[in-house]
Amino acid sequence: MSMQNEKLVIILSLCFIFCVPLSHAQVKKPKRRALAVIVNVTNPIKGLTSTQLRKTMTLSVQFWKNKKRIVLLQRPRKSPETRLLLKRVYKMSDRKLKKFWVSQLFNGRIPGIPSTIRSTTRTIHAVKKSANAVSVVFADEATSDVRILRIDGKLPGEKGYPLILEPSK
Amino acid sequence: MRRMWTLNLPTWNHVYWVTALVCALGAIASAQVTPTSNATFEERIAQLESANRALLRRVSELESHDRSKDNLDDLVGDIIDDLLEDRTASASGVVSRYSSVAITFQYYGSVGFQVGDPPPTNGGDSLFRFESIDLFVTAKLSPRLQILSETILEGDGNEVILDQERIFGVYQFAPEFYVKLGIEHSPISHWNRIYHHGTWLYVSVERPTIGSFEDGGGILPSHFAGLEIGGKFDLSVGEIRYTAIVSNGRGPVPTNRQVISDDNNAKALDLALEFAPSSAENLSIGAAFRYDLLPPDGSDPARTKSILEWIASGFVDWRPGDFQLIAEVVVVDHDDRLSGQQFRHISGYLQVAYSIGELTPYVRFDFKRMEQGDPYFLPQNSDLDRWEQIIGVRWDFEDNAALKFEIAFGDEELRHNSGRISTDGFVVFRFNFSWYF
Numbered sequence: 001m002s003m004q005n006e007k008l009v010i011i012l013s014l015c016f017i018f019c020v021p022l023s024h025a026q027v028k029k030p031k032r033r034a035l036a037v038i039v040n041v042t043n044p045i046k047g048l049t050s051t052q053l054r055k056t057m058t059l060s061v062q063f064w065k066n067k068k069r070i071v072l073l074q075r076p077r078k079s080p081e082t083r084l085l086l087k088r089v090y091k092m093s094d095r096k097l098k099k100f101w102v103s104q105l106f107n108g109r110i111p112g113i114p115s116t117i118r119s120t121t122r123t124i125h126a127v128k129k130s131a132n133a134v135s136v137v138f139a140d141e142a143t144s145d146v147r148i149l150r151i152d153g154k155l156p157g158e159k160g161y162p163l164i165l166e167p168s169k
Numbered sequence: 170m171r172r173m174w175t176l177n178l179p180t181w182n183h184v185y186w187v188t189a190l191v192c193a194l195g196a197i198a199s200a201q202v203t204p205t206s207n208a209t210f211e212e213r214i215a216q217l218e219s220a221n222r223a224l225l226r227r228v229s230e231l232e233s234h235d236r237s238k239d240n241l242d243d244l245v246g247d248i249i250d251d252l253l254e255d256r257t258a259s260a261s262g263v264v265s266r267y268s269s270v271a272i273t274f275q276y277y278g279s280v281g282f283q284v285g286d287p288p289p290t291n292g293g294d295s296l297f298r299f300e301s302i303d304l305f306v307t308a309k310l311s312p313r314l315q316i317l318s319e320t321i322l323e324g325d326g327n328e329v330i331l332d333q334e335r336i337f338g339v340y341q342f343a344p345e346f347y348v349k350l351g352i353e354h355s356p357i358s359h360w361n362r363i364y365h366h367g368t369w370l371y372v373s374v375e376r377p378t379i380g381s382f383e384d385g386g387g388i389l390p391s392h393f394a395g396l397e398i399g400g401k402f403d404l405s406v407g408e409i410r411y412t413a414i415v416s417n418g419r420g421p422v423p424t425n426r427q428v429i430s431d432d433n434n435a436k437a438l439d440l441a442l443e444f445a446p447s448s449a450e451n452l453s454i455g456a457a458f459r460y461d462l463l464p465p466d467g468s469d470p471a472r473t474k475s476i477l478e479w480i481a482s483g484f485v486d487w488r489p490g491d492f493q494l495i496a497e498v499v500v501v502d503h504d505d506r507l508s509g510q511q512f513r514h515i516s517g518y519l520q521v522a523y524s525i526g527e528l529t530p531y532v533r534f535d536f537k538r539m540e541q542g543d544p545y546f547l548p549q550n551s552d553l554d555r556w557e558q559i560i561g562v563r564w565d566f567e568d569n570a571a572l573k574f575e576i577a578f579g580d581e582e583l584r585h586n587s588g589r590i591s592t593d594g595f596v597v598f599r600f601n602f603s604w605y606f
Contacts, residue, residue: 051447061403063344069312091450091490095568096524099370102605105262105273106367108317108339111309112264112271121225 034156035084035163036139038124038146040131047150050089050162056134057089058100059110064132072114073126073135081136084165138165262305262606270310277303277605279368285597299324300601303366313341321366325384333428334366334392349397352428356412356441357457359484359497361391369603372493372529372563374573377518378537378555379482379497383424388501388514388537388551389480390419390461393437394428407446410455414439419478421466423549433475435462451488456481463503463545471544474507478545491524493531503543512543514552527566531575533559541590553582553590561599570604 037053039045044066048056055061062070075081077094090097101113117123120141127133128145139156142148154161262275279302284295302322309315319335337351354361360380364371381387395416402409417427418437425432443455459480466472482499498517505512515538522531537555539546546552561575578596585591 055403060408061344062341067343069341095565098568102275103363103370105307106275106305106365106370107363108307108315108337111307111315112273113262 031167033080033165034139034161035081035136035165036142036148036156037134037136037151037163038127038142038148039134040127040129041145041147042131043147045149046147047153050152053151054089054091057085059104059114062110068132071130071133073123073133074114074116075123075136076116076118080165081138084163085136088163136163270308272306272308275303275305275605277301277305277367277369277603279303279601279603281374281599281601283597283599285595287593287595289597299329300368300603301366303368303605305367315339315341319365337397343400345400345402347399349399350395352392352394353397355390355393355414355439355457355459356455357439357459357480357482357499358389358391359455359457359482359486360495361389363486367605368601369569369571369605372522372531372573373520373533373559373561374575374599374601375559375577377497377520377533377535378516378557379499379518383426386549386551388423388516388539388546389499390426390437390459392426392428393417393439394426395436405447407444407448410443410445412439412441412443412457418461419463421464421469421472423545423551432464433462435464435475437461449487449489453486454484455486456483458482469544469548471507471547474505476506476545477504478502479504493520493522493524493529495520503545505544508544510542512540512552514539514543514546522563527564529563529565531559531561531563533557535559535579550584553584554592555579555581557581567604569606570602573599573601573603575599 037048043064045064052061056070057072059070059072064070075085077098082094086092086094086097090100092100101110104110105113117126117135120137123135123137124141124143124146127135139148148155151162152160156163262273265272265274279300280298281300282295282297283289286294288294289296300323304320304322305318307315307317316338317335318333321332321334322329323332324330333352335351335353337349337353339347339349341347354365356362358379360371360377361382364376364380376382376385378387379389380391381389382391393414393416395414397412397414399410399412401411414437416437416439417431418433418435419425420427420432438460439457440459441455441457443453445453457480459478461478461480463476463478465474479502480499482497484497485494487494496517496519498515501514501516503512503514516536518533518535520531520533522529535555535557539552539554541547541552543552557577557579559575559577561573564572564574566572576596576598578594580592580594582590582592
């Protein structure tokens with residue numbers, strides 16, 4: 001093999017090696033994700049306004065319209081779901097939310113601090129099993145076992161849906 | 170014959186071939202990890218999805234096998250398991266569950282230091298002090314029935330005493346209506362109703378005059394033993410909350426809370442209304458009224474007849490973002506049936522705070538303007554004026570613990586042994602460490 005052919009082989013090999021991760025990087029392009037508010041399929045409620053959502057998530061409202069007590073299931077503190085809720089719904093820091101729950105409990109305004117479920121699968125499972133539960137998961141992870149609520153009349157994916165996680169730059 | 174090994178230095182030819190070989194191996198390795206075609210990739214995804222579905226089915230089967238009924242109470246154990254896996258997930262204290270009963274235990278503590286002029290004690294200019302331990306427990310016995318108890322260990326002179334501050338059961342029929350029976354803090358003081366005895370919960374070291382308890386020189390009936398009904402209505406303009414209470418009322422002296430006995434037949438009546446408008450973030454305003462007939466005190470010749478008491482109070486509580494404003498004013502009217510004299514006392518405060526990260530600087534203006542000689546307050550010298558300003562800062566150095574520093578200064582009336590009343594200035598520096606878990 002001539003010297004020129006050898007160089008060609010090396011250059012082509014290197015190009016191939018570098019192209020593989022580049023092609024992967026293109027696949028993992030960040031995208032916007034919508035957070036879905038989910039309830040049990042037997043819950044007659046179809047949607048909430050932003051104000052109603054805040055009241056539900058803070059347990060300022062503790063009963064559904066059918067007079068059943070709301071069972072709020074939180075997501076972990078540092079999860080992207082909770083970070084989005086803190087920004088768009090709670091409008092407070094993580095620390096303030098924690099203090100808020102302690103204060104509500106101490107005042108006797110809530111019977112217990114809402115439980116936290118770590119995995120999305122278990123969250124969906126819990127909402128599927130509990131007629132009065134409400135929680136959040138990313139819309140692309142929600143299954144047909146639960147109902148996704150409209151927020152301000154919009155479903156995740158529709159223009160103007162308020163609970164959108166923008167890709168980090 | 171001995172074989173001689175020779176070292177051949179690599180030529181450029183060798184370098185090229187070795188490099189090419191390494192690159193080719195790398196490419197092959199990458200190709201093995203990464204699907205080479207879309208079809209293979211999709212097949213693999215389909216396989217994984219199928220496996221995932223099978224796993225989910227199996228988990229579901231196993232979980233349903235262990236349960237006789239499908240409701241959240243059965244899921245509670247799983248949820249708590251999740252909670253325990255992620256201990257930072259919630260601020261719930263110690264949570265215990267059995268059957269459908271969920272119990273939460275919390276422990277609040279507070280210790281401090283203060284130095285001032287005049288000295289805080291008879292002997293020295295400064296003192297370290299144990300302030301309180303607050304043992305809090307609440308239990309959800311059913312979706313609508315809740316029990317709550319708050320027991321305090323606090324200093325009384327140089328001793329530590331145990332005090333049952335709150336204990337009640339509340340049944341929530343609907344958002345618009347609940348019934349509560351037991352010992353609770355009166356809504357006549359908004360401060361007491363939101364912070365109770367939890368030092369960690371409020372920004373400052375000391376409570377304002379309106380928030381002072383009966384055994385701490387407070388002029389209001391902070392506690393009641395009785396029956397409370399209340400609820401809230403969600404209207405388009407905002408939320409309206411109401412509270413109505415019938416209770417034993419105050420005892421013959423301000424420190425007698427009458428939570429175990431009742432010295433007269435008359436009951437105290439409380440009515441409180443609160444409005445949280447939809448148009449303003451975290452704003453609530455409210456008013457409360459109270460009627461009571463204070464029983465005579467047989468040990469005091471100036472208190473041989475009852476005193477008619479009317480109290481009216483109002484508050485504004487506004488907390489948009491990191492800003493916090495609380496203001497309260499209260500008017501206490503006493504009609505002494507022995508002397509026929511009427512006394513009107515007014516007290517109030519305004520507290521403003523702003524959180525910057527972990528630090529929360531705050532200021533408070535607090536006043537108590539009393540008509541002297543009220544036979545109900547006179548024995549405790551509570552019928553004297555006081556004006557106080559506080560500047561302080563709270564440092565939340567941990568999620569569950571805070572350090573607070575404040576300087577308070579102002580003027581207060583003092584009654585001397587001769588009966589003469591003078592107005593003196595005071596300044597005091599307070600430091601507090603409070604926590605909960």
